[in-house]
Amino acid sequence: MNDELKQWLKALIEEECGPKPIEIAPRWQGGTVTLKPGNDTQPKDIPIDVFFKKIIGIRESLRVLEQKLNSHPQLSAEDKINLQAYITKSYGSLTSFNILFKDGKDRFVGSGGDGDEGGGGSGGDKKKLTMAEAKAKLGMNEYGK
Template identity: 50%
Template structure:
């Protein structure tokens, strides 16, 4: 059976692989340049919202970077127990997954 330290190392290794594979550059594909994200409500009488796609991607990248900072702080926190650290890293992993599903 794996102990908490082994689980923490596995989570870190998986995260490193995912970060390397899913690293997003500062540029979006040409086909998206100048595009817009349109949110259309399902209820009649309400207005749609249009967001420049560059702004949308910029916000997603900002969330991802903040998750990385949070993960670093969790890993270096001197008073956090290993089992709590692993649990928090699992939450971060799920949040990363949510950012890559669309």
């Protein structure tokens, strides 16, 4: 029975906390980002899907950095707070791109809290756990045992 419960919990965690595809808002699908120089040189067109994937990549890198920072054994709590402030500011700078996201829960949140012009790092009041964090809270190792 214990193994059945663990398997059920593992499946639930993966379903609820596992990575889900982040979708671009329908109005932007197939669109283009055009970078137009201020002089007479040629503009640069970038497919918006490529641009969107790069924005998502930046967010994922910031999340990994945030996790590594928070779990770093040699940093003091004060150092972690100070460095976390830079990550939060970075999220805030990226809120301009929130119009690209189909689902509001996927948007950037900076220091203001509303998801459009600020918020608190990678989440608002309710912080989502990563799969590893959820498993650790349940006493499972990375292999689900």
